[in-house]
Amino acid sequence: MLGGMTHPYRPPPIETATDPIHSPADMGQRWRALMGELGFDLRLLWVGFVGPDRRMIKALSQVELRATADAGLADEVMAGCRDVLADFPDGTTVALLLTRPGVGPVSRLDRQWAELLTAAAREHDVVIEPIFRAHDESLDLLQQVAVGR
Known part of the structure; x- marks a missing residue:
């Protein structure tokens, strides 16, 4: 249990x-909806895209991390994100989530x-959330601050 919480973790509905996305808290809620229940077998980097309308684009990739x-x-x-962004509207940004097994602080x-x-991201001129x-x-x-804007 985290901080004495007595209720189970419930992700927001996938429809959300x-x-x-107007704040880091909103971005966190979108990741919660996308990943569902907590608990991970592998160390992964989730890569998503946020359109100029500030909504997640329905294109998500996962990269296994060492x-x-x-x-x-x-x-x-x-470099791959930069190439993919060429096919999306101007103003599209990259959203990143690291997931891994385990507990404890960052x-x-x-x-x-x-x-x-x-x-x-800076090197490849990719704007990230x-x-x-x-x-x-x-x-x-x-990381609190978006990069590249």
Whole structure:
């Protein structure tokens, strides 16, 4: 249980995944709707896109992550995002969620991945939303500020 909460985690309905995003809290709610129940077997990076209307586009990818932060993989992901963005309307941004098994506070590895992804986004001129991390007990904001705007 987290912080003495006595009720089970209930994700928002999947239909809310495309509600408008106006804040990091809204982005967190969209991720909650998309990922469903907490609990993960693999370390994954979820990559989504937010259109100029500030709604998630129904295109989502997952990339398996290593247990060590990898600048080359972060660069590869952002290069791919840059290429995909060419097919979306101007003003589309990239949303990122790191998921992994386990519990506890945001880890050093979580922060390292966020830093590498942020640096790669800048390098490839990709605008990203605030980055989140989820594990078996919570969803947490890793990086408050959107990058590249």
